[in-house]
Amino acid sequence: MEREDPKVQKERRLMLTLLGTSVGFATLSALLVAKDLVPKQSQSPDRLPPQVGDILVHATGHTQGEPISPDALPLGGPFLLAYPMDPKTGVVRSGDPKSTLLVLRLDPKHLAPEVARYADQGVVVYSAVCTHLGCIVSLWHPNLGVMQCPCHGGEYDPYRDQVVAGPPPRPLPLLPVKAEGSKLVVSGTFSGPVGVVG
CATH class of the missing domain: 2.102.10.10 (Rieske [2Fe-2S] iron-sulphur domain)
Structure with missing residues (x-):
């Protein structure tokens, strides 16, 4: 079994971390936008x-x-x-x-x-x-x-x-x-x- 180059492993971990962070920020942004789209209850x-x-x-x-x-x-x-x-x-x-x-x-x-x-x-x-x-x-x-x-x-x-x-x-x-x-x-x-x- 061939071992993966440590440099490639490090780049892969970095890419996964960046991808996870991007997904997290995208989800948070979507939630903030959605919150503003929900009609606010107002009292007449x-x-x-x-x-x-x-x-x-x-x-x-x-x-x-x-x-x-x-x-x-x-x-x-x-x-x-x-x-x-x-x-x-x-x-x-x-x-x-x-x-x-x-x-x-x-x-x-x-x-x-x-x-x-x-x-x-x-x-x-x-x-x-x-x-x-x-x-x-x-x-x-x-x-x-x-x-x-x-x-x-x-x-x-x-x-x-x-x-x-x-x-x-x-x-x-x-x-x-x-x-x-x-x-x-x-x-x-x-x-x-x-x-x-x-």
Whole structure:
């Protein structure tokens, strides 16, 4: 059996190394190009979460889509269901249930400090998405002053931002607002994650 010249062996190893490196770079380049060809998921404006500067509007009823006036909110509840609206485009962010909000006016003297810092003139805004299974909190108990989820009876105290009954693992997150004239304007982001957390 004839032995291969060491110089030829060295050249062959070099060629294989160069070929492997070239294939590796070609694969990497193809992946980078392919990544840019995949359409990026975009959120339409109606599916975005509340944005700073959005105005709160009625979510239901004959006033649906109209701005909520702080003065029109009855002191001590009940809450109103609301959506945020982009004031520049008029797009109501109702395309994602996580943008459903509970708006109510409470006596500022009775608000816990952690709630008062998100409120303006006693107006507080909570996410309406129950932290248990993601249902919409839609019941108000005037005698108890609590918000309730109709699915499994979870109850939330809006004065203290606490779960007071039922299975929800954590309170509803607060959304900071400011009263600007006859409108309520979003002034920050939610105090925590909205809805069910993995």
